[in-house]
Structures are given as structure tokens and as C-alpha cells.
Amino acid sequence: MSNKVLMKGNEAIAEASIRAGLEGYFGYPITPQNEFTAYMSDHMPRRGRAFVQAESEVAAINMVYGASATGARVMTSSSSPGVALMQEGFSYMCGAEVPAVVVNIMRGGPGLGNIGPSQGDYNQATRGGGNGDYRFIVYAPSTVQEAVDLTYEAFDVSDRYRNPVLILGDGALGQMAEPVVLPEDREPGRKEDEGWELTGPKDRDPRAVMSLRLAEGGLKKHNWDLAEKFERIAENETRYELTGEDYDTLVVSFGTAARVAKSSLRAVKEKGEKVELFRPITVSPFPYKQLAEAASKAKKVLVAEMNLGQMLFDVKVAVEGRVPVEFIGSPGGESFTPEEIEEKILSMK
């Protein structure tokens, strides 16, 4: 395969994962990410790597958990209701500190909702629906190229911190085809033994991968350690984009919504308005400090999301009342039109 190709988002992310040295994919079909599973079913066995179509999303994430406990590079992908079912596994994997990459190509909710692109899982992704104190690293790409690059990198980040990483896309990103430059093909296979992987206790003491911590004070310490780890992650891995320095209005938006907002910004600027975009690339850890600084230079902030205002909460936490924060939402499994955001910005004068 040449390095620059026209690929559908789902397939491009799948190929990027394989190129990152993926050893096992475990998943369950759900629209709008089916091309992902189909791609894996074709390409993984052909390269002698593991593919299993699981009986459910619950089983899929637990296959990922088992395989990741051996130190292998593994992943699953799904869409909103399927990811909801995986929350049990996420909690265990964070508790047991194993790496893995999960892709959520979001659709409309709640419940079955529809299969249109949505950002309704922001809270599920950044807060998590599993039990206990745990955090995910969550990347929210807005183009197929960015999705490819972030996915490729996500495996390293996940390994580095032994914490699962979520790629948060949506039906638009998964279904659109764009030209992409694919990353270099890395050999799969075990990294150096780090002392925790389960490989069979030959010539060493037995190991356990677990989330159970019964000893008095043990769980408390573990949770403080996890919190400290997440602080390090926030320090080193927080990413965002700010499109310019001179603005009165700052639009805060992520993923596909940010992409639409960028088109709106061009039109609004042509009308003489000073407006720029702040786009969290990691929605967890959220760029609180960076947004606080950016917002302090604005007269007003607009949050645009394809939901009822889930990231809005984080933006308000960052802004801390220094400037007014307004909101435009599109919660029905549909994207905005650039005109809708344009009108909203102009109406805020």
C-alpha cells in the first residue's frame, strides 16, 4: 500500500492500528463503525495476528483485557451503545493498569437513538460509566488524518502509562473518505519485559494482574497512585489547538463539531468579526489551564457541541466565570451546518 491513500475513516484508523503493531483485535459489529471490524477480519488473520468476532461488547472488551494482561498490543472498536456495555471492562482495566486502545465511533443516543454522527458520549468517555475512581485518556480527532496519527500514537501512550486510551470519533469521521498519509509499519511483538506482563512464570516469580485490593489501606493507596498518574498524564499529554491569537469571541468545540465550526469562522471573519477556535484534542485530560488562559483574552466564549452541552461543563470550570459562556448544541445524531454556528456567533454581539 502506498503511503498516501484515499480511505474511509473507519478503515484508515484500523490500518493505522495494524501499522502500530497490533497483535489482537476483538470486537462486535455495530453501526456506524462496521467497516472497522470488517477491515480487521480481513487484514489481521492475513498477517497472522488475532481477530475474534466476540459474542457481545462485554465479551470483546474482556478479550482485550485478557490479551492486554500478557503485554500484547490489542484493541477493540465500537459505537455508543456498545461502548456503554464495555464500561465494566474499562473499570477493571484501569484498576489492573493494563494498556489497550478503544475506538468509539459515536452515534445518536440515548438508547438505540439513531446511527447519525453525535457527540453524546462525551460524559461517558471522559467520566466513564464503570465503577470507581478511574480515568481514561481520550483523544477527539477532527479529520481522518488526525485520527490516523492519534491512533498510531495512542498505543505508545497507553503502554507508557499502562492506561487504556479512547479514540473518540463519530459517524461522520468514521464514514467520510479523505486522503491520508499512513504511518510507518511497525513489527508487532512483545516490548521489553517490564515486570508485570503475564507470559507464564518461566525463570521468574509468578505474577498477578488484578484490580482486587483487599489489604487495609491498599485500595486507598492504589487510587491515590492512579490519581497521581493521571496528573502526570495531564502534565505530559494534554493537547489542544488554538487557531489564532487575536479574538473577541472564542469558539470551543471538538471533533467533527470543531471541523464545522472552522468553516463558520471563515465566514464570520469575512464579516469583520474577531473570532478564533479553541479545540481540545485530548478531552480527557481536558486542557483546563490552556483554555483558562485563552478565554481570559476573550470577551465571550461559545461552546458548540453535537449534544446538549456536556463539554460545556468543563469549559465553564476552566473559564470560572471570567467571561460569559454561551452554548449551541445539536443533539439528534446530526451535525451543525456552518450557517447555524455563524448565526449564533453573530447573535452574541
Added chain:
Amino acid sequence: MAVVFKKPESMTDKTTIYCPGCNHGTIHRIVGEVLDELELRESTIGVAPVGCSVLLYEYFKTDIVEAPHGRAPALATGIKRVRPENTVFCYQGDGDLASIGMAEIMHAANRGEMITVIFVNNANYGMTGGQMAPTTLPGQRTTTTPEGRDVGYHGAPFRMAEIMAGLDPVVYSARVSVSAPGKINKTKKAIKKAFENQKNNTGFSFVEVLSSCPTNWGMTPLQGIEFVKNEMEGYYPLGEFKGGNK
């Protein structure tokens, strides 16, 4: 002095926390002996269930991963698919395997995953305090069947060894008991066969072991053994349902 009886190499020196009369200790020991005899310890990754035997890593000198409720066969699938050179076994109770994890065991078996499953059936939920399990006998009293299990109201028990034997990709399915020395010997043969199959890449193997839970049954250890013999072995026939040496 010659040593005639010793602890298996595959087991640690830890004292188990199991109740008096519980059979986990016996079944653990059998698994340990089999891993020793087949020289599998160094390649083995065990999957611990949720429930009384959640602390498997305290007792076995193998690698262990701890699964969420019922998901052990899914974890085992993931492990075996990326690390086929390892020996992978699940050790599950009846609530774990036949209730919350019914989907995972059925599908792992029906995919013919190259793993070994030890299924400990004590006819109730032990760790959570003796509630009805899918394997609770008709008429048996538990904390959630205070008048006894009424099949018309609560549903009927699952006979898992027979169900497993009915799936084409399963190569071995047996039900054994540890209620008497002769039966313990048969249990060891069955568990050994189940691990040999994996060693020889033959296929998915399943061993159901009938086991006593006197604490939750409100019995003495001896009464517990009698209940296994007289009641459980009556409802759950012992034998090799598939892949036996006949």
C-alpha cells in the same frame, strides 16, 4: 526419611482462606498436581473468577489474571489467541459460569477455544452468602429460595457438563465429584485429560466438579459431603459426556 507425600510444586505455601469442609482446597491441589505432572506450570496463565476462588494468585505459582464476574472465558480467549504458546485455564464457580457468564462460556466453548475450564459447582453463591445459583437443586433452600427452589417459579437447574458436551467444538466434557477418595482419583484423571488436550492442541475441555459448601448450606462438613453424595450426584450424574477414554 523418604518423602512419600508433598505439596505440588505448582502451589504456594499460603494457607487457604476457605471454610471448613469446602472442597476448593482439594480441587486446587488436583490442578496443582496435574500442572506438575504435565510440566505446564511455567507456561500457565490462570484466569481467576469472582467469588470464593478470586484469590487464586495466592495459591498457585502460575501467572494469574483476575476476571470480572463471569467473563473468565472471554479473558482466556484473548490470552490464548495472542499467546497460543501459553497454557490457559479458567477456574469458575457456578454463579460465575452458569449465570452472569453464561454467554461467555457458551461462546468460548462453541468457538472451540484451546483452553481448559474447571467449573466448581456447589449449588449456590458461596462468596455472597448462599443465594440461589443456576445449579441450586429443586427444593433446595438458599437465602433467595427460603421455601426451597420451586422449578415452576424459579426455573430449572442447568446441567452444564451435558450442555457443553452438546456443542460440536467441545472435545472433552466431564462431571466429577470429590465426595470420596475413589471419586477424587477420577477427578484428577478428568482434570489431567482436560490439560493434556490443551497441551496436545486438541481443543476446548470442560470439567465440572461437584463441591460442598457446608457454611452456606447450614451443615457440618460431613453433612455437606453427604449432601453432595446423596442429593447433588443424584441430580447431576457423574461421568464423561464427551471425549472420554471409552
